[in-house]
Amino acid sequence: xxxxxxxxxxxxxxxxxxxxxxxxxxxxxxxxxxxxDSANTTQKPQAVIDAESAYYATINANIHRSTHLLSERATQxxxxxxxxxxxxxxARESRExxxxxxxxxxxxxxxxxxxxxxxxxxxxxxxxxxxxxSNIVPWQLVCEQTGARVRAVRITDRGELDLxxxxxxxxxxxxKFVSLIHVSNALGTVNPVExxxxxxxxxxxxxxxxxxxxxxxxxxxxxxxxxxxxxxxxHKLYGPTGIGALYGKAALLEQMPPWQGGGDMIASxxxxxxxxxxxxxxxxxxxxxxxxxxxxxxxxxxxxRFDMAALARHERSLVEALTARLDAMDGIRIIGRxxxxxGVVSFVVEGVHPHDVGTILDSEGVAVRTGQHCAQPVxxxxxxxxxxxxxxxxxxxxxxxxxxxxxxxxVRELFG
Ligand code: C6P
Numbered sequence: 001x002x003x004x005x006x007x008x009x010x011x012x013x014x015x016x017x018x019x020x021x022x023x024x025x026x027x028x029x030x031x032x033x034x035x036x037d038s039a040n041t042t043q044k045p046q047a048v049i050d051a052e053s054a055y056y057a058t059i060n061a062n063i064h065r066s067t068h069l070l071s072e073r074a075t076q077x078x079x080x081x082x083x084x085x086x087x088x089x090x091a092r093e094s095r096e097x098x099x100x101x102x103x104x105x106x107x108x109x110x111x112x113x114x115x116x117x118x119x120x121x122x123x124x125x126x127x128x129x130x131x132x133x134s135n136i137v138p139w140q141l142v143c144e145q146t147g148a149r150v151r152a153v154r155i156t157d158r159g160e161l162d163l164x165x166x167x168x169x170x171x172x173x174x175x176k177f178v179s180l181i182h183v184s185n186a187l188g189t190v191n192p193v194e195x196x197x198x199x200x201x202x203x204x205x206x207x208x209x210x211x212x213x214x215x216x217x218x219x220x221x222x223x224x225x226x227x228x229x230x231x232x233x234x235h236k237l238y239g240p241t242g243i244g245a246l247y248g249k250a251a252l253l254e255q256m257p258p259w260q261g262g263g264d265m266i267a268s269x270x271x272x273x274x275x276x277x278x279x280x281x282x283x284x285x286x287x288x289x290x291x292x293x294x295x296x297x298x299x300x301x302x303x304x305r306f307d308m309a310a311l312a313r314h315e316r317s318l319v320e321a322l323t324a325r326l327d328a329m330d331g332i333r334i335i336g337r338x339x340x341x342x343g344v345v346s347f348v349v350e351g352v353h354p355h356d357v358g359t360i361l362d363s364e365g366v367a368v369r370t371g372q373h374c375a376q377p378v379x380x381x382x383x384x385x386x387x388x389x390x391x392x393x394x395x396x397x398x399x400x401x402x403x404x405x406x407x408x409x410x411v412r413e414l415f416g
Contacts, residue, residue, distance in 0.1 A: 006397055009310070009314045010313070011309075011310025011311075011314075012306065012314050012394070014395065018397075020046050021044070021046075021395055022046060023035075023043050028362070028365045028367070030365075031364060032365055034365055034366040034403045036366060036367060036368050036390040036396065036400065037367045037368055037369050038236070038343070038391050039369070040369050040391070041235045042216065042235065042236055042237065043238070043393070044238060044239070044299075045238055047301075047302045048240065048295050048298045051295055052291050052294060052295040055290070055291050055294040056291060059073045059074050059077055059294075060074065060291075061073070061074040062287055063075040063287075065264070074290055077290075077293075077294050078294070080297060081294055081296055082094045082280075082293075082297075084297045084304075085245050085296065085297070088220075088303075089220050089221070089247055090220075090222060090223055091223070092223060092250070096248055096253065096280070097245050098246040098248065098253070098283045099280075099284055099288055099296075100231075100246050100283075101289070102234075102235070102243065103134060103211075103212040103231045103232050103244050104134040104138075104244075106229075106232070106244055106246035107138050107179070107210065107231050109246055110179075110229050110246065111139055111141065111142040112259040113256040113257055113258070114177070114206075115177070116142060116145060116257075117255075117256065118176060119142060119143070119146040119148035119176055120176075121146065121148065122147065122148070122174055123147075123148040123176040124150070124172060124174045125139045125142075125143065125175075125177045125178075125179065126153060126169045126170065126177070126179070126180075126205075127150055127152050127179055128161055128166075128181065129155045129381050130159075130187065130191075130377075130378060131179075131180065131181055132181060132185055132186075132212070133374040133375065133376070135180070135210045139179060151172075152377065153165045153166045153169050153180075155189075157337075158337040158338055159184070159188075159189045159335070160338045161180075167199065170199055170200060170202075170203045175203065175205050176205065177206055178200045178205055179207070180193075180196060181213070182209050182214035182220075183217065184213065184336070186336070186373040186375040186378040186389070187378060188319065188343060188346065189336060189338040190340040193225055193227065194226070197225055197227050198226070201226065207228055207229075208227070208228065209225065209229070209231070210231050211230050212232050212233050212236055213343065214232070214342070215236070216236050216393070217311070217342040217343045218308065218312055218342060227247075228248065229247060229248045231245070232244055234292065234295070234299055237296075238299045238302060239295050239296045239298070240291075240292045240295035240299075242289055243289045243295070244296075245296075246283075256283075258276055258282050258283060259283070260285040260286075261274075262285035263285065263286055264277065264284060264286065264287075265281055265283070265284060265286075303394075311394055315392045316342070317398075318396055318397075318398065318401055319342070319343065321398055323345060325401065332347055332349055333347060333348050334346070335347060335348065335387050343391050343393075344390075345389070345391075346373075348387055349388065349408070349411060352411060352415045354370040354385075355370050355386070356411075357370060357388045358370035360407065360414060361404070361408070364403070364407035364410055365403070366404050368404070370388050370389070372385075372386055373389055390404055
């Protein structure tokens with residue numbers, strides 16, 4: 001497969017893109033690597049690897065706190081990355097971007113800061129059955145602390161949000177916050193976020209959007225969406241692990257109390273009284289992951305070289321090609337049939353546990369994720385213990401879809 005020319009896709013030179021990812025040239029169990037696990041984490045282009053290593057080789061210093069030149073350069077690199085992330089999601093101001101360890105920490109920040117300050121016994125936080133555990137457990141924790149409770153909106157058999165149930169949930173007198181996923185990591189469903197934000201705002205309720213699986217696939221504009229918070233991770237966006245961002249409307253971030261204390265987040269400290277730094281620094285206690293932020297900025301810059309509409313079309317064509325091929329095979333059930341999907345195809349093979357499927361695919365060089373995908377309620381909803389999930393990134397090809405289908409044939413041979 002690696003010697004055949006790579007089929008081109010309009011607007012994207014796939015052979016050139018793949019050549020930028022050193023890891024993709026690897027053999028796994030003696031076969032060309034077919035990496036179909038980008039929803040878990042994407043591979044990194046050389047530009048991102050180089051940016052982190054150049055940071056350590058030439059700039060490394062702590063930020064915001066020294067007068068020497070290296071520290072000034074490190075601060076510039078860090079704040080430059082913040083502006084890149086701002087542009088990526090079209091935030092109004094760079095101070096609306098808070099760096100976190102990732103999407104999970106961004107959601108925990110809002111739950112612990114906004115939630116603890118605003119939730120009272122009997123209040124409701126509206127989630128959906130589609131959520132990743134990262135957008136369930138932080139809310140359960142803050143509900144335990146405040147006496148509020150979680151309500152989950154139903155999803156349909158096709159894997160779409162039940163809009164009537166969403167409206168019903170919002171109609172209750174106790175709803176104080178909505179937090180929901182933009183693109184489902186377990187089903188691939190793209191939720192109509194603009195509409196959902198509008199409905200929440202009609203009731204005067206703020207809304208957080210978990211964009212971990214959206215930002216890599218779609219052009220996201222937080223001002224157009226009008227969401228109050230938007231959370232995502234760099235590592236699903238061709239950037240490093242351990243770094244991500246929370247977007248928050250400036251007016252909300254300003255009202256919110258800090259959630260972690262330490263260096264850099266303060267204005268003045270005495271034993272009698274401490275005052276806090278301005279937004280976003282109020283939420284970035286301690287020495288941050290500076291190299292990670294630099295890599296995050298490099299990943300954003302790298303991704304912005306491409307036309308996001310062409311990227312979305314390319315990934316959609318891969319989802320459609322795989323769906324058609326799986327539908328033509330006996331004994332395969334696709335979980336998640338929403339008409340608007342991005343990046344993900346989840347399925348089960350009749351009579352074979354997903355982990356066994358994953359192991360056989362791996363022996364053929366095909367890397368997929370199997371399990372609950374940190375979305376146990378989704379598995380419960382469709383009555384499956386786990387699924388096999390193929391997920392796509394910018395570098396995947398239709399040949400790789402065929403490689404997966406061929407490897408599934410091997411599963412069939414082995415399991416009769
Ligand atoms: N989903 C997957 O294989 P972190 O771990 O903080 O970078 O991202 C958490 C997260 C939050 N929301 C959604 C929708 C996600 O998909 C994820 C991460 C990975 O599906 C790993 S569990």
